[in-house]
Amino acid sequence: xxxxxxxxxxxxxxxxxxxxxxxxxxxxxxxxxxxxxxxxxxxxxxxxxxxxxxxxxxxxxxxxxxxxxxxxxxxxxxxxxxxxxxxxxxxxxxxxxxxxxxxxxxxxxxxxxxxxxxxxxxxxxxx
Amino acid sequence: xxxxxxxxxxxxxxxxxxxxxxxxxxxxxxxxxxxxxxxxxxxxxxxxxxxxxxxxxxxxxxxxxxxxxxxxxxxxxxxxxxxxxxxxxxxxxxxxxxxxxxxxxxxxxxxxxxxxxxxxxxxxxxxxxxxxxxxxxxxxxxxxxxxxxxxxxxxxxxxxxxxxxxxxxxxxxxxxxxxxxxxxxxxxxxxxxxxxxxxxxxxxxxxxxxxxx
Numbered sequence: 259x260x261x262x263x264x265x266x267x268x269x270x271x272x273x274x275x276x277x278x279x280x281x282x283x284x285x286x287x288x289x290x291x292x293x294x295x296x297x298x299x300x301x302x303x304x305x306x307x308x309x310x311x312x313x314x315x316x317x318x319x320x321x322x323x324x325x326x327x328x329x330x331x332x333x334x335x336x337x338x339x340x341x342x343x344x345x346x347x348x349x350x351x352x353x354x355x356x357x358x359x360x361x362x363x364x365x366x367x368x369x370x371x372x373x374x375x376x377x378x379x380x381x382x383x384x385x
Numbered sequence: 386x387x388x389x390x391x392x393x394x395x396x397x398x399x400x401x402x403x404x405x406x407x408x409x410x411x412x413x414x415x416x417x418x419x420x421x422x423x424x425x426x427x428x429x430x431x432x433x434x435x436x437x438x439x440x441x442x443x444x445x446x447x448x449x450x451x452x453x454x455x456x457x458x459x460x461x462x463x464x465x466x467x468x469x470x471x472x473x474x475x476x477x478x479x480x481x482x483x484x485x486x487x488x489x490x491x492x493x494x495x496x497x498x499x500x501x502x503x504x505x506x507x508x509x510x511x512x513x514x515x516x517x518x519x520x521x522x523x524x525x526x527x528x529x530x531x532x533x534x535x536x537x538x539x540x541x542x543x544x545x546x547x548x549x550x551x552x553x554x555x556x557x558x559x560x561x562x563x564x565x566x567x568x569x570x571x572x573x574x575x576x577x578x579x580x581x582x583x584x585x586x587x588x589x590x591x592x593x594x595x596x597x598x
Contacts, residue, residue: 305542306534306535306538306539306541306542307539307542309531309535309538309539310509310512310535310539313475313476313477313505313509313532313535314505314506314509316477316478317479317502317503317505317506318502318506320478320479320498320502321499321502321503327478327479327480328476328477328478328479328480329477329478330477330478331477331531332531333531333534367477367478367480373531374527375527375529375530375531376527376529377529377566
């Protein structure tokens, strides 16, 4: 029988909630939720520079906040399994329409054990 | 971000027109335990006879950026000088208890974890100072981890040329095709840094990479 997960909270966040924020504020907002032991499911994705900043800020917090061990992070995006031409077409459409056809999952490492991702699926394993 | 890109671009432009670059700053990036230091050591030993740093099976052995200056690599009667920059593995989580499980005492493990977090930050901060980067991946591990994608995405955003190395290709579990599929836009070279397998093709790729730097 599968183990019962106690007290898991998923925080679904539309991209519009962080769209107008500066990068630093975006990351701060996400990390604040994660620190309250929730798993964030964000519509869309951060820029690669914001993702790096998130890792940096996470590492600072690991060194300074007792019991915080970091985060598990994964992004699943439409287009991961497309060919180069399909990707280009999809990229142009995305640039025009401003769509956020991606999902970013970020959770505290104390709750999320592992995220396994391949082009077709994302598996989130809890502790 | 825009300032960084402009700075890199200006630096390259000046380098191109006003003086020949003395040495190419070649960074080694990737997740922990992918074999970055093993590869940097292999290159250093091949061309200078010395090593750059210590290696270990326990993750986060490299917790500070380490260098080797003036490494002259020769390939087909051409030679190029590199400054090799070996960086700590980039991770999103560090738990001292993982080190305890690897037979480290609690105090040592906590110290290692603390240094490792600082190492990750240091590695990220060095990204801007690279002319070219080798992303070292463990070919037995899933290449689709977000850390790998974030590193490559950052290099692309900074317009830094990338070479992907699928290390540990000598192991049975190695899946080179999976790495090629994960990074179809990049040159992927399968090697075993530990055993020195396929190093000729690797050096050929490094010269191609240096041309873009």
